[in-house]
Amino acid sequence: DAKTTQPPSMDCAEGRAANLPCNHSTISGNEYVYWYRQIHSQGPQYIIHGLKNNETNEMASLIITEDRKSSTLILPHATLRDTAVYYCIVRVASQAGTALIFGKGTTLSVSS
């Protein structure tokens, strides 16, 4: 699996957009970009995933660069409850499902 690089921490003011970057310069053509987050003392939570097109759901938007070497997770209006560690993972998606390889992620701190 391709390796990802994320900043260790970021701060964001409540109500503002949180933009979390991820570099994955060695990503292969069949690898998807997944984002999970882990709120303190809870299990990880799936947020969004994409291959090459930008994606949006009720939680976030995912912007993937044209060369697919980096992506940005956008939380459009961050709240205090969005304070968590955010993990960017690249992975081949297969029918069987495969274990996720979590790095150290980005600790996002949202403050009022």
Place this chain on the structure above:
Amino acid sequence: GAGVSQSPSNKVTEKGKDVELRCDPISGHTALYWYRQRLGQGLEFLIYFQGNSAPDKSGLPSDRFSAERTGGSVSTLTIQRTQQEDSAVYLCASSPRLVHGNEQFFGPGTRLTVL
């Protein structure tokens, strides 16, 4: 609907004792994963079950660790002769069999403390 559940939520044991951790995946999910998370660290993959296929045990750190999945549903992770370095949160996740997506649903974890 019911999510992934794990029991116990907390377990304190003495070094050298055996422990069993239980995971109830979401009904109908064919894939089940065990991960370990030490304090302040990321998740480490331990073992993966997919349907009736042989499990992927490549992440198990030693032969003291084993896991079973009975009837394609409930799973038990067993740690024999526990050591202090086994102290961690043990997380279970399940996922449906999808063409793509690989979304994993995590349980709340079992916090294991080995004294």
